[in-house]
Each structure stands twice: as C-alpha cells, then as structure tokens.
Amino acid sequence: MPVITLTSDYGLTDHYLAAVKGVIISELQDVNLVDISHSIQPGNFYEASFILRNCYESFPEGTVHLVAVQEITENKRLLAAEIDRHFFLTADNGLLSMINPEIKIGMVVEINLNRDTSLFPARDVLARAAGHLARGGSLGLLGREVKDYKESVLMRPRIPNEGSLILGSVLYVDNFGNLITNISRKTFHEVGKERPFEIILPRRYILRKIQESYYPSSKGNVIALFNSQNLLEIAVSEARGKFFNGANTLLGVDVQDTITVTFK
Numbered sequence: 001m002p003v004i005t006l007t008s009d010y011g012l013t014d015h016y017l018a019a020v021k022g023v024i025i026s027e028l029q030d031v032n033l034v035d036i037s038h039s040i041q042p043g044n045f046y047e048a049s050f051i052l053r054n055c056y057e058s059f060p061e062g063t064v065h066l067v068a069v070q071e072i073t074e075n076k077r078l079l080a081a082e083i084d085r086h087f088f089l090t091a092d093n094g095l096l097s098m099i100n101p102e103i104k105i106g107m108v109v110e111i112n113l114n115r116d117t118s119l120f121p122a123r124d125v126l127a128r129a130a131g132h133l134a135r136g137g138s139l140g141l142l143g144r145e146v147k148d149y150k151e152s153v154l155m156r157p158r159i160p161n162e163g164s165l166i167l168g169s170v171l172y173v174d175n176f177g178n179l180i181t182n183i184s185r186k187t188f189h190e191v192g193k194e195r196p197f198e199i200i201l202p203r204r205y206i207l208r209k210i211q212e213s214y215y216p217s218s219k220g221n222v223i224a225l226f227n228s229q230n231l232l233e234i235a236v237s238e239a240r241g242k243f244f245n246g247a248n249t250l251l252g253v254d255v256q257d258t259i260t261v262t263f264k
Contacts, residue, residue, distance in 0.1 A: 002134035003032045003059055007048055008068035008122070009040040019123045020068065027131030034059075043070040045152075046255070049098035050172045050180075052088075054229055056099065061085040064133045067095060068122035076117060078125050079149055080133070080142050082106035087133045089126045094152030101154055112143035155256070157183050163191050166261040168232065170253060177239050177246010181259050183232040192263050199224050200260040201234065202251050222247060234259065 004024060010016040017038055024033065036055060040048050048069040056065060067090040071078075077092035084103045088096060089111075096105060111129050118124040129142050157168040168183035199207040201222070211217065211225040217237040227233040234253075239246045248254060 001030055001032050002028065003034060003063040004130050004134050005034045005036050005056075005059065005063060005065045006038070006068070007036040007040065007052060007065065008038045009042045009044065009048075009070070010038050010068065012038055016068075016120070016122075019120070020066070020127050023123055023127035024066075024131055027128060028134055031131075031134055036065075040069050044255075045069050045093050045095040046098070047172060049095050052099050056086055057084070059086070063087070064089065064130045066090075066122065066126050066130045068126065069093075069095070071121050071126070072119065075150075077146075077149075078111040078121055078129075079108055079146070080111050080129055080139055081108040082139055087139070089129050089133075091121070092150050094150045096149060097151040098154055107139055108146055108149055109139055109143040110146045155182050157181075157187060159187075159191055164263050166191055168259045168261065170255050170257050170259060171231070173242055173246070173248045173253075173255060175241060177236065177242035177244075177248045177250075178227075179234040179247050179251070179253055179259070180227065180229070181232045181234070183259065183261065185226045185230040185232070188226075188232060188261070192261075195263040197264070198262050199232075199234070200262065202253060202257075205251060207234075220245070222250065232259070232261075 037051050064087045070093045071091045073091045073093050075092055079092050081088050081096050083105050113125055155169045157166050159166055168181045170179045171182050172180040205222050207224045211223045217223050219238040221237045223235050225233055234247045236247045236250055242248050
C-alpha cells in the first residue's frame with residue numbers, strides 16, 4: 001500500500017486538512033495517509049524542515065511527502081522532487097534544500113497540471129500530484145525539470161577566537177520546551193578537546209556539565225545533554241511543556257536565539 005505523509009501549518013480546527021485528505025482519497029482509495037505534524041508555526045518552513053529531516057528516513061522508500069507550509073509564495077511555483085529515494089511536494093520556498101543537506105537532491109520539476117493559479121494549492125495541485133506519484137507515476141510527467149529552485153541554508157554554528165568559543169543557534173523548540181541547537185556532539189568534542197566548558201544561557205544560567213539523560217536531576221533544574229539526533233539540547237527536568245515551564249519559557253529563548261559555549 002502506498003504511503004503519503006502530510007505536514008502543514010493548518011492546525012486541526014479548520015477545514016483545510018480534511019479537504020486535502022479528501023482529494024487524495026478520491027484520487028487513490030488504497031493509500032496509507034500519515035500525519036507528521038499540523039502544528040507548524042504558520043509559514044515556518046525552518047520548523048517544517050527540521051521535523052521532516054528527523055523522521056522521513058523512518059518511512060519506506062518511495063513514500064510521498066506533501067508539505068503544505070508557506071504554500072503560497074511570490075513566485076507561485078510548486079515543486080516535486082526526489083530526495084534520498086523519497087518524493088517531496090512543496091512550494092518553491094527554500095524548504096527542499098533543508099530537508100537533508102547531506103544528500104544531493106535528485107530531479108526537481110515545476111508542477112504543471114494545467115490549472116489556473118490556486119489560492120489553495122495543496123488541495124488543488126499538490127494532492128493530485130501526490131496521488132500520481134503514489135500510483136507509481138513518473139516524476140517527469142508532472143512538469144518540466146528545473147534547476148533554479150530557491151535554496152536556503154541551515155544555520156551553522158560559528159567558531160571564532162581560534163576555537164575557544166562556539167556560537168550556536170536554537171533550531172527548534174519541541175513540545176516539552178526543550179531547546180534543540182545546531183551544535184552537534186561531533187563539533188562540541190572537536191572544538192572542546194576535552195577542555196572544561198561553560199554553556200552560557202540567558203538570565204544568568206551557566207551549565208558546566210553534559211548530562212547522559214534527562215534523569216537523574218532535581219525537578220526544575222536546567223540541564224544540557226546530547227539528544228537522540230546528537231545535537232546539544234537545553235532542557236528543564238520534568239518540565240510540563242513549552243507553554244508552562246519548559247526551558248524556552250524559563251530562559252526566555254526561542255528559535256534562532258544564540259547559545260554560547262566557551263572553553264577554558
């Protein structure tokens with residue numbers, strides 16, 4: 001059974017998601033529809049790319065991933081692409097290049113289904129393109145190949161002062177309020193060279209230890225650890241969530257804010 005995943009900034013209270021699903025089911029009754037997330041901040045394709053980057057490989061090869069985030073763009077182009085033996089359908093907004101920067105993007109086509117410009121392209125265009133690909137249809141039949149699609153660059157940590165400092169950024173805030181940074185375990189150890197360190201956070205918090213896990217630690221403590229993606233994460237032990245007492249609210253930190261690591 002073919003698999004189509006859905007990622008959007010629609011939320012769950014409006015009709016948009018149901019309309020997209022209805023078109024897909026009308027196109028292809030025998031399909032496994034999987035919701036990845038519909039709680040993306042409106043228009044935040046950085047958040048969408050982070051979520052996709054960390055889960056798409058769990059799906060079988062040939063899965064079709066429909067991404068309806070910032071789907072209406074100034075250039076009005078909709079794209080279909082092959083990346084790592086998966087198919088991705090999205091607007092030409094820079095998201096494609098951020099899904100897996102380590103993998104070369106395969107063929108990219110500008111979708112042309114001979115339809116007028118739509119104010120709901122996920123329903124009117126992307127859903128039908130998803131059905132075509134899930135049935136085993138050729139990517140090339142959706143439109144002409146393009147090379148000039150928009151590209152965005154992931155924020156990478158900066159290492160000034162001859163390796164005594166890492167200036168990282170928060171990539172993502174999860175539902176627990178944990179701050180996931182762009183500082184990888186590999187970068188941390190290559191720069192640190194086993195030296196003592198300080199992770200300098202807002203509101204006078206300084207961390208000098210990397211925990212092995214979220215426990216053991218006293219409830220409410222701010223901790224640092226390398227998460228399952230091997231990225232430096234700042235968390236609050238036993239936090240109730242990002243809207244209550246997560247690291248994001250306790251520290252007043254959000255996506256793209258700076259996290260500083262100094263080495264002695």
